[in-house]
Amino acid sequence: MRKGSMWFKRVNGTFVLDAPAPPAVREKTRREQARAVLTDAARTQIKLKAEEICTYCRRQGTFWEDADGEPWHMDHVIPLERGGSIGLDNVALSCRACNMDKGNQTPSEWRPGV
Numbered sequence: 001m002r003k004g005s006m007w008f009k010r011v012n013g014t015f016v017l018d019a020p021a022p023p024a025v026r027e028k029t030r031r032e033q034a035r036a037v038l039t040d041a042a043r044t045q046i047k048l049k050a051e052e053i054c055t056y057c058r059r060q061g062t063f064w065e066d067a068d069g070e071p072w073h074m075d076h077v078i079p080l081e082r083g084g085s086i087g088l089d090n091v092a093l094s095c096r097a098c099n100m101d102k103g104n105q106t107p108s109e110w111r112p113g114v
């Protein structure tokens with residue numbers, strides 16, 4: 001039985017939520033959660049803690065920009081798609097180039113500049 005966007009099944013005469021949300025919906029929700037965790041204050045904290053140096057290539061940027069003059073990226077060390085945490089302990093300061101190159105690989109799969 002379908003009601004709105006949710007599926008129900010009948011158990012002992014009452015309807016209970018049946019199937020879990022489709023993977024695409026859950027992924028979006030997790031991404032939204034991860035974005036919500038990265039407040040301006042959290043981003044500032046991460047930049048200062050990393051001393052404005054890219055975690056991966058160790059190039060020095062400024063508070064506002066990476067070494068290439070691009071806005072800093074906040075990289076999920078273990079990508080969300082790979083089961084990584086949305087918590088700040090899974091977030092590393094990364095220059096745009098490193099983050100784009102790393103994609104959704106884990107650190108053990110990816111080596112900067114290789």
Ligand SMILES: [Zn+2]
Pocket residue numbers: 054055056057058059094095096097098099
């Ligand atoms: Zn880098």
